[in-house]
Amino acid sequence: MEHQVVDNWYLPETMEPTALFKRLKRKFGLVHEPEVHHKITYCDSFDWRLFANDYLLSCVGTAWRLHDLHTGEIIMEESGPKVNKACFAKAFQAGRLQQQLTDILEMRCVSPIASGEVTVQECRLVNKDEKTVVRLFLEQHQMTGADDRLRAVRLEPVRGYIDELEAVRSILKQFEPVNRPPAYIAMEQGCTCLGRTPGDYSSKMVLHLDPDQTARSAVGIIYKQLLEAMHVNIPGVLADLDSEFLHDFRVAVRRTRSGLSLIKGVLPPAVVEKYKEDFAYLGQVTGPTRDLDVYLLYEDEYKSRLPETLQDGLHSFFENLAALRAQEQRALVRELKGPRVEEILCSWQAYLDSEDTQSAKFADSPVIDIATKIIYRRYKRVLKDGLAITDKTPDREIHRLRIQGKKLRYAIEFFASLFPAQDIATAIKRLKKLQNYLGDFNDLSVQQDVLRNHLQGIRPGSRKNLELGAALGALMSNLHREQVKARGDFAAIFGKFSSARNIALFEKLFTCKKEAI
């Protein structure tokens, strides 16, 4: 393995450090440096972006360190904000660490995932000239809530003193070697105490369905996972940590709604009707805040679209948006804490945990049959609608195609585990290219609408409003130009999606395999 932790051993609970030092004293002089003691907090985004990129972020006071997860090595160290429940990359000092965090975290913040106390005692082993020949570090990690403290001994070699290093190694040989950095183990331990496990949340759906299981049991698993995603994101939405909690919550709601309308005849019609309406309601109450979040996230991009002289005009625009968002967020919190939301989530949970009294038409069919049918139908629809679009087709048809693309994407994601992983990954990658294009195109329209609406609300007269008007006007023309250009790209993008190679892949994956049996 390329990741290797060397010269690290666990110090057993039964062994006192003094006993170890006594043993070392037979061969070396020992110089104890003062013990360093600090409170440490490990942080990551809710969806473990740093962990997923093999990093570990620790904070002591305002000193932040980015470690390699697998070797424990410090990659970057810079000062940043005091740790709090939501630290954004923006709050760090400009530098390499900030850049790295910005790239990985994007709009997400990091929050504490584990905390505790670390004590490090450095002991220099010296030869008869009192020259340091090996450095030994005794680390103790006591994570908050953990019963056991973690004690480890680490050696740092001094160049050219190999025999001495080997001698210390052979003394430490009796201990169990540490195969992962103590910081990683301590972080994991601390997380567990707070009820989490590294990597336990991702906005992606991770399902393991069995082709032969009944459609009813499969959709049960799908909906339960989506409901779980809603539940875990609610605290972050209420605390308003970052915009992704609400986004992920809404994605789970939308996926559920899509499921309810796409997967027909598996749940009883009455149930489908009730929850279609309920989840539409959840989508609706969370919409305004999300829309404003999206606009606020555009701030930097908008500025980059404008010459410097016009950028100031946008200031009041974003201030206004932020104020509106604060208002919407308060309304959203009220709503989420209210009886209707609770009723929807609780009753849906209760329903998913129970058995149907009345079986629906396809409830007992093997899920693979239902899945291929649904996905293939969605695929045909995207193909048909897309091929009908020419240069003269109105833009709204492209927006419709975006919705169809989304439905296809959700359908594939629900049932992805039923198909060969490699092919599914390719299919999703190709669909994603089309979706990205459609998403960007839609964004350009929506943004122009928002700006136009805002422009209509401005009263002429003041200097400030004049500047705002100029900035909005310039932005609209900039966005419009880009949209016109993007419109021209449609044929090429869709051409790729509807290529023979792609059609063959989708046909192979999602046509009924009954003939083959």
Add this chain to the structure above:
Amino acid sequence: MSILAVYNIKGGVGKTATSVNLAYLSASQGEKTLLCDLDPQGSASYYFRIRSPKKFNTKKLLKGGEHIEKNIRGTDYLGLDLLPADFSYRNIDIALDELKKSTVRLNNVLRPLLAEYDRIILDCPPNLTLLAENIFYAADTILVPIIPSTLSLMSLKQLFKFMEKIGQKRTKALVMFSMVEKRKKMHMELMGAMRKRKGVLQEPIPFLADIERMGIYRQPVTAALPNSRASQAYKALWAEVCRNLG
């Protein structure tokens, strides 16, 4: 990435104290530094409590590559390594003379080490021989500590003449004042006059007991007594050297 030699024809002018302290300061500022002790007396090695490895000698030094790498020792300070001196260095000129391209040997063995180190500092023995020629060729900058006295000025003239003779530019040399005694009128006068010249550094290292005592506590004074006057002087000098390195 550069090689800095601390050199003077004369002995006892504070070359070793200067190299040891500047090497420590260089490393403490995050530059990975290698101090090469080229003086057969091995004073720099002694200051760092490092003994010459048993199988290391002039031959190994001039072979370079792994023969050098194997014998580099870590000091007690992060980022600072040392290539210890060996007593056999006293005959280094004879060894050099027997080799082809005898004036560029040292450069050929030291240059590759800049892949690992940001800076190499050479603590040189006092002489004006083939080794000196090698040092002048290898070093990007030559720091020349002088005690402000008439004899020192004479030796400085000899040095420049020698540099000219072997085709090295004078601008490679940076002159610095060492072991300066404020109470000696001549020191102050000579220093005053010389400071106006090009290539002469302004920050002097005073004659201080703390520097002399380095032999007792066997550490750079900049590490052992970081707030002492001696340390302040070395820090100021190092900052000036860095500015001149560009």
